Amino acid sequence: MMLPDDAGGRPALEACGLTLSWDGGMHVVAEGIDLDVHGGEVVCLVGRSGCGKTTILHALAGLTRPVRGRVLLHGEDVTGQPGRVSYMLQKDLLLPNLRVLDNASLPLVLGGMPRAEARQRADGLFARFGLEGTQELWPSQLSGGMRQRAAFLRTYLMGNEVALLDEPFSALDAITRQELRTWYVGMSRELGIASLVITHDVDEAVSLASRVLVLAGSPAEGKPSAIVGEVRIERPGVDDFSITHAYVDIKREVMGLLGAEVAR
């Protein structure tokens, strides 16, 4: 049902014992991070602001080297190698000097595809991403939600089997957010993309993921973060999962994991 295609097989992305720091180990943000994401699966990483979620994604994306530990992509060691997984950063980071269509097709162009062909390829996806009519606008002419959709499309066109998304739905209104979430889960399952999504919205995590990883700690006060719990979500076959008892129980469990650390 919600089980990933290759359940039991080798995960698409694995992190083994990552210790992360921005200054070479003087000040550790997160410690002993083990996680895995399978193809077609959406895993959410939740945690309070500043606990190190973005730091973890940066390392998984290969942008920073962990002090300890390895990152594996289908078993291959890709630690510190950027460009192997798609990464949508917390900010939309559209280039102000490129039109929306050129922004979206940038990963293709950087990969060596001729500009016209890349534009055509991206153009075909504009309607599906709710961006129709914005092709020739500058990013500054888009609303926050539209900018995020464009960033989404660009991430999609990076075309990797693993996607890391840092609060991808934050600038969207509630309805669009719900739609885009549903669409994303469907699409990633269909294409077999392994997604690791950061959010600090517990409701979002529970409605999006098949597993929620809870990160807790306060690196700013010298207490490195760690994954304090993992909650599996088996969705019953009901349309509106968010009003079931099962949903409420799961949400309570995640909240508990987040809060337990604070109570100490």
Next chain:
Amino acid sequence: MMRLPLHDARRDVRDIVVPLITIVALLVVWELAIRSGLVPNFLLPSPTQVAASLVEDAPLLFDHAISTFGEALLGLALGVSVGFVVAVIMDRFELVALALNPLLTVSQTIPTVAVAPLLVLWFGYGMLPKVLLVALTTFFPIAISLVGGFRSVDPDLIDLMRTMRANEWQIFWRVKLPTAAEEFFSGLRISATYAIVGAVIAEWLGGFTGLGVYMTRVRKSFGYDRMFASIVVISACSCLLMYAVNLLERLCLPWRRAERK
């Protein structure tokens, strides 16, 4: 910038008319001050006298202006090129930036007027010392504005480019250069004003053609109306260069126009 609730067309007209009225008013006051004897004519020529000598010497002024403009443009091109290369190297190699920074600042405190005679001494009365002086004065604003521009790039943007497998060159071309472009143009605007003035100063110290040469000649013959005429031409040349820079900026940064709306 102040925003007034006017239609674009009306605003355009207003933007031209208001400064025009100021200039005309100033000229009228000046003319009246001379005519009424408030300011003695031997100290200051009237606008009409200046206009008359401007017309009279027009062909001569034009020739001189052409050579000044040429020197300024060549010097500016050289200054921009060197400034660009230095900025790129300083951005690429931190150690070079550390080494060059104080040198750059000190080089800027050396007054143009002090260097100009040396350049004339070394390179003679031809075009070269003028071009070099202009390059020397225009190089600094360009280098500084570009270094600042390169540095202002959001590091997350570079990270994003790396996740898209962009190489150094692609990051430079697609992210750093466009980000720095805005600051580059404000540097270029300053450099453009320095360029004409730099060329004129170099010409004062010796040469065969140029508005600076014309000025030293008419000063010797006490032709103050002609002196003012050359000032008008120098201003016009500077304005023309500024206008060209603005035009170039609009061409190179089309996305900026969308942002202002």
